[in-house]
Amino acid sequence: MTELVQTLVFGVLVGGVYSLVASGMNLVFGVMKVVNLAQGAMLILSAYLTYSLWKAVDLDPLLLVLVTAPSMYVVGWATYYLFIERARTTDPAMALVTTFGLALITKGIMALLWGNDQHAVTPAYANRSFTLGSLHFPQAQLYACLVAVAILAGLYALLRYTWLGQSVQAAASSSDGARLIGIEVRKVRAAAFALGVAAAGAGGALLSVLYPFTPSSTDHWIGLMLSIIVLGGMGSLPGSVLGAVLIALAESLTAAYIAPDWATAVPYLVIILVLLARPQGLMGIRLREDMSRA
Amino acid sequence: MITFKGLVAGYGRAGDILRGVDFAVAEGSITCIVGPNGAGKSTVLKTCSGLLRPRKGQILLGSQDIGGLTPAAILRLGVVQVPQHHGLFPTLTVRENVQLGAYVNRRQRERNRARYEEIAQIFPLIAERANDRAASLSGGQRRTVEFARALMLNPGVVLLDEPSLGLDPKACRQLASSVKALNQQGVTVLIVEQNVRFGLSMADNGVVLEGGRVLHTSGAAELLADPDMGALFFGGTTRETQP
Numbered sequence: 107m108t109e110l111v112q113t114l115v116f117g118v119l120v121g122g123v124y125s126l127v128a129s130g131m132n133l134v135f136g137v138m139k140v141v142n143l144a145q146g147a148m149l150i151l152s153a154y155l156t157y158s159l160w161k162a163v164d165l166d167p168l169l170l171v172l173v174t175a176p177s178m179y180v181v182g183w184a185t186y187y188l189f190i191e192r193a194r195t196t197d198p199a200m201a202l203v204t205t206f207g208l209a210l211i212t213k214g215i216m217a218l219l220w221g222n223d224q225h226a227v228t229p230a231y232a233n234r235s236f237t238l239g240s241l242h243f244p245q246a247q248l249y250a251c252l253v254a255v256a257i258l259a260g261l262y263a264l265l266r267y268t269w270l271g272q273s274v275q276a277a278a279s280s281s282d283g284a285r286l287i288g289i290e291v292r293k294v295r296a297a298a299f300a301l302g303v304a305a306a307g308a309g310g311a312l313l314s315v316l317y318p319f320t321p322s323s324t325d326h327w328i329g330l331m332l333s334i335i336v337l338g339g340m341g342s343l344p345g346s347v348l349g350a351v352l353i354a355l356a357e358s359l360t361a362a363y364i365a366p367d368w369a370t371a372v373p374y375l376v377i378i379l380v381l382l383a384r385p386q387g388l389m390g391i392r393l394r395e396d397m398s399r400a
Numbered sequence: 401m402i403t404f405k406g407l408v409a410g411y412g413r414a415g416d417i418l419r420g421v422d423f424a425v426a427e428g429s430i431t432c433i434v435g436p437n438g439a440g441k442s443t444v445l446k447t448c449s450g451l452l453r454p455r456k457g458q459i460l461l462g463s464q465d466i467g468g469l470t471p472a473a474i475l476r477l478g479v480v481q482v483p484q485h486h487g488l489f490p491t492l493t494v495r496e497n498v499q500l501g502a503y504v505n506r507r508q509r510e511r512n513r514a515r516y517e518e519i520a521q522i523f524p525l526i527a528e529r530a531n532d533r534a535a536s537l538s539g540g541q542r543r544t545v546e547f548a549r550a551l552m553l554n555p556g557v558v559l560l561d562e563p564s565l566g567l568d569p570k571a572c573r574q575l576a577s578s579v580k581a582l583n584q585q586g587v588t589v590l591i592v593e594q595n596v597r598f599g600l601s602m603a604d605n606g607v608v609l610e611g612g613r614v615l616h617t618s619g620a621a622e623l624l625a626d627p628d629m630g631a632l633f634f635g636g637t638t639r640e641t642q643p
Contacts, residue, residue: 269506272489272496280486282451287549288472288504 108240117358121351122251123312128334129346130305136341137278137298143205146328147212148303152310153319157225167227171311178307182300216321226318250312274298337377339390401427407457409447417443419612430589432603434596439609441592445559449481450474475504478556487546490535497534501552523548540571560591564598576602600624
């Protein structure tokens, strides 16, 4: 029983970080129906930025979120105006190809700047745990999860309760409808894309403490992000959180009770089964019209 | 008063849809634009609300040319459009959808709150379904919410694009009474309507558009009684445009 609870605790802590990592990609998809395949590269780029800053200033890497998230916001904003806007107005498929190209370029730049060797950020608490009875709470996972939850709560509040957030949702639903109430859709899309990349910026700082990374880690993370948002519901932020926690739990339980080698495969099997029953994902919204067509 | 003078407009690199549209909408009136598919009816509204920039000509609101202004600038001048499709945002609640109608004046919080309360009293549906997502509403209910949202800015001019689209007869009757009630408060209404009888029955004046030009303007009742209307809307063109 203790082992099960311990596995669940670990799964939830990891799920918190996965939630943040996937939420940015889901936000971008929700607003402009663009699957940003460069999101994994942005995540790892942020991990490298955290690594370099940590080496240079010796601050707590989790605090460096305050630097990486705004920096990546600027990167996202510039990327939107330089590449994404033109590509998505030409053809939605072009946007996908463009983000794939950006991912490859970013990966190459990271390899040039930091090499292909594995890097990791290892603060003093990296291998320490809190103990509560017979349960262990790894400090790095716990702190990272708390930071991720705080950022996600802020992001959710921004999207749900502010004019900016509601204009983002309006622009996501209907471009012309949003323009007709005075929303400057172009600026809102740029802000949403930049926010999505900023979320990857924050997530990168957290994962740098939890996992070693190389430029090729982008492939693993983009696969994970896509799985989470498909499972949770494309375009749904609460769906990202649910999908992330479920996948993290499935990974933990599989590693503990089946075999660590199966930890990557079983969650994908779960996704296929869920999508057979709910093609829109667990928290994806279906309109009345969609249901009548089904 | 809105005056369209020699309005030419179109989409992208394609040819002109509007090819010199001239007509006036009297202040405080209900004017209905009718015409066959592809005549350019909705394009007139899009240029008027700022969604589409005119290539030539003027749209005068009083004496100010609003052609080519942004939708936000036109909203601030009191011209609001209720679109044909996808006007509501399904992930937002009914309350949020209505409140977004005041987006361009979003810093006037107290005024917006008071206006929302007024509108919720006028349309009971808004109060009843305030916290429901717009995605759960029927077609008629969505139209009501769109209509209510358009009123958040206390507009002087409301543009309605195919308001009866997808509505059953009962919802159409409710819509017509809402339009008339709005007009009685002094709001000028310009309607584009595929359902000619429904549109003209609400209107004071009618404008017939064909091939991107105004074919005819007159009182709505006269247009309804005109035998040429049948020829135009049930196939063929009017005698005036036949070679």
